[in-house]
Amino acid sequence: MRVNLTINGHPRGDEIEPRLLLVHYLRDVAGLTGTHVGCETTLCGACTVLLDGKAVKSCTVLAAQADGASVTTVEGLAKDGGLHPIQEGFWEEHGLQCGYCTPGMMMAAVDLLSRTTNPSEDEIRHALEGNLCRCTGYQHIIKAVQYAAEKMRAAAGR
Amino acid sequence: MFPGQFEYHRATSIKDALDLLKQFGDDAKLLGGGHSLIPMMKLRLAQPAHLIDVTKIAELCAIGESNGKIAIGAAATHDTVANSSLVRAKLGLLAEAAAAIGDVQVRNRGTIGGSLTHADPAADYPAAALALEAEIRLDHEGGSRTVKAADFFLDLMTTAVQPGELLTQVSCAPIPSGTGYAYLKHPHPASGFAMVGAAAIVTLDRNGKFATVRVAVTGLGPKAFRANAVEAALAGKAADAATITAAAAKSADGIDALADIHASADYRAELARVYVRRAIQAAVARAKA
């Protein structure tokens, strides 16, 4: 079947098998390997991308379901050579060690920051419940999100 | 891990979905958010030859008020229900249950129609639907019927939905002001599913006695159920801690509690007694506020 979608602002269309999972479409067909595959069972969140602006686990979405949608992956965060505030936050606050969970963490954080500009620590923890990290102990990840929130508020003049 | 081969169909209307269901019969499965079905297909526990995606049917995504009831389209996602201002204002219990499901990624995909039809014994919505006495609309070729939540859940992952039927809408009377409610759960630490979840709706009379009490429990047995023994033990009684604790002690009476690697039957029964007590207490506190 044919799917047409927009990935990181670029429209594209491909012939695919209906059973192709979105994560494999992104990695193997579109060549965007920033989205990771961890558990394959909807638990770890490493495969999180934005589908029409909302964080989803792309190992449990068919590429066919994304037909007509707009997808944002970690590759779509940086704009004009400048890091997205959430990327800067992970950099500045040491929000990663091995980095396996990081793209998914950042996409889940972007969903949160689209809902609230000044999340509490509890809200951040709650929003990242679907993302597992085996290295950092989460503390620095929380700080990375707080950094991004502050930076985005400052940029918006709030 | 990936599913077996199938053909994907995107239904454009309720009629289109019903026509496709008729055309492909037992070879087809309806696809909501896919957050129960796709995992099952990856494990090859389900291998439908045709998937009929119902989530792009505009009518099924709507939430509105009609004939004095709040009507929620079957394809409304958990996130949409949890954040709908109408649901939050008039069916707070349902919004609380929706917000308690899994994690944000799951809530962004899963739908109320899919959750109710899947009828996982540890799902959150069933307890809220029972306590709210929700009505569930099932459409078939040439007509529709309405099933009460009390008659909808039949057994472990078994509901009143018949072959050829599409769940289109869940409707509930708004919760009147002065009514207290709460949905509380003990989440499984990995998946977030309810080890046990309890929904309570109460109103108190002028003397602080229970006027109405509806309590429903999920996660304990093969299907969610109304805790009739608990409700009977509270009816007309003073809403004090001792009465509530004594009534909640009956939460698991007569229920064949589930046991698995996560929790023994005894532990689940104890969780039910504790969470039913807490849910009633929280509902009473809100009714008084």
Ligand SMILES: Cc1cc2nc3c(=O)[nH]c(=O)nc-3n(C[C@H](O)[C@H](O)[C@H](O)COP(=O)(O)OP(=O)(O)OC[C@H]3O[C@@H](n4cnc5c(N)ncnc54)[C@H](O)[C@@H]3O)c2cc1C
């Ligand atoms: C990691 C994870 C954690 C989860 N945690 C929780 C939790 O804490 N609490 C909870 O309650 N649930 C939880 N779930 C389940 C989640 O809520 C699912 O979304 C839900 O059970 C199924 O809804 P769906 O729309 O995804 O349905 P699907 O998976 O698409 O479908 C499920 C079944 O319903 C049928 N169906 C779908 N739509 C209709 C319709 N309109 N009419 C008739 N039949 C239909 C399908 O054919 C299928 O048999 C979790 C799931 C995952 C993956």
Ligand code: FES
């Ligand atoms: S790979 Fe998708 S949730 Fe783990």
Ligand code: FES
């Ligand atoms: S940084 Fe290694 S898994 Fe999170």
